[in-house]
Amino acid sequence: MVDASAKFYTAMRTRRSVRHFSNQPVPEQVIRNALLAAGTAPSGANLQPWHFAITTDPEVKSRLRALAEEEERNFYNHRASDEWLQALAPLGTDADKPFLEVAPVLIGVFQQKFHFDAAGNKHKHYYPAESTGLACGLLISALHQSGLATLTHTPSPMKFMNDIFQRPKTEKAFLLLVVGYPAANCRVPDIKRKSLDEFTSTVGAVTPALS
Numbered sequence: 437m438v439d440a441s442a443k444f445y446t447a448m449r450t451r452r453s454v455r456h457f458s459n460q461p462v463p464e465q466v467i468r469n470a471l472l473a474a475g476t477a478p479s480g481a482n483l484q485p486w487h488f489a490i491t492t493d494p495e496v497k498s499r500l501r502a503l504a505e506e507e508e509r510n511f512y513n514h515r516a517s518d519e520w521l522q523a524l525a526p527l528g529t530d531a532d533k534p535f536l537e538v539a540p541v542l543i544g545v546f547q548q549k550f551h552f553d554a555a556g557n558k559h560k561h562y563y564p565a566e567s568t569g570l571a572c573g574l575l576i577s578a579l580h581q582s583g584l585a586t587l588t589h590t591p592s593p594m595k596f597m598n599d600i601f602q603r604p605k606t607e608k609a610f611l612l613l614v615v616g617y618p619a620a621n622c623r624v625p626d627i628k629r630k631s632l633d634e635f636t637s638t639v640g641a642v643t644p645a646l647s
C-alpha cells in the first residue's frame with residue numbers, strides 16, 4: 437500500500453498545466469478511458485451532475501478561440517482587478533490562446549444544477565460544483581497518468597461555451613480542458629507547491645488508527 441501511494445504521488449507531482457501544445461493526434465481510447473474514470477467520481481446523492489462535451493473539429497476550435505480571446509481581452513484590459521493581475525503575473529498568461537486551435541482535443545465541462553425526470557418533474561442536484569470539480573480532478577489525473585498534458589482553462593465569463601458545445605441553457609459551463617501532448621519546446625512557469633505541513637493539520641491525540 438505504501439509503495440502504491442508513493443508511486444501515485446510520484447506520478448502526480450510531475451503534472452503541470454501546459455500552455456504550449458503539439459498538434460499531434462492523441463489515441464481516442466485514452467480520452468474515452470479518462471472520461472470513464474471521471475464518471476466514477478463521487479457526487480452529491482449520486483446525481484452525477486456533470487456533462488463533458490468533446491471537440492476535435494478545427495472549425496469549432498477556431499470559433500471557440502475567437503470567443504474565448506474576446507472575453508479574455510476584456511478580462512485582462514478591464515475586468516480583472518489589479519490584485520488578480522498581480523497573482524497571474526508569475527504565470528505569464530495573457531489574452532492570446534493559440535493552444536485552443538493547436539491542441540487536438542478540447543473538452544467543455546458543464547455542471548447540471550437540476551434534471552427533469554421522464555414525467556417532466558424537476559429534481560434539484562446537490563453540490564453540483566463540488567461534484568463536477570471532483571470529476572474534473574479524476575479526468576485530469578487519468579489523462580496525466582496516460583501521458584497526456586492538460587490545461588484547465590476558465591475563460592471568464594464562459595457562457596459562450598453553451599453555444600459552441602451545443603449544450604442547453606440549463607447547464608452551466610464549468611471549465612474548458614485543453615488536452616494533448618506538450619509542444620517540443622514547451623516551458624512551464626517555475627512555481628512552488630506548498631509543503632505538507634503548510635496545507636494539512638492534525639487534531640487530537642495520536643491513536644493506533646495510524647500504524
Ligand SMILES: Cc1cc2nc3c(=O)[nH]c(=O)nc-3n(C[C@H](O)[C@H](O)[C@H](O)COP(=O)(O)O)c2cc1C
Pocket residue numbers: 451452453454455527529587588589590591624627
Ligand atoms: C479552476 C482553475 C482555473 C484555471 N484557469 C486558468 C486559465 O483560465 N488560464 C490558464 O492559463 N490557467 C488556468 N488555470 C491553471 C492554473 O494557473 C495552474 O493550475 C496553477 O498555476 C498551478 O500550476 P500547475 O497546474 O502546473 O501545477 C486554472 C486552474 C484551475 C484549477
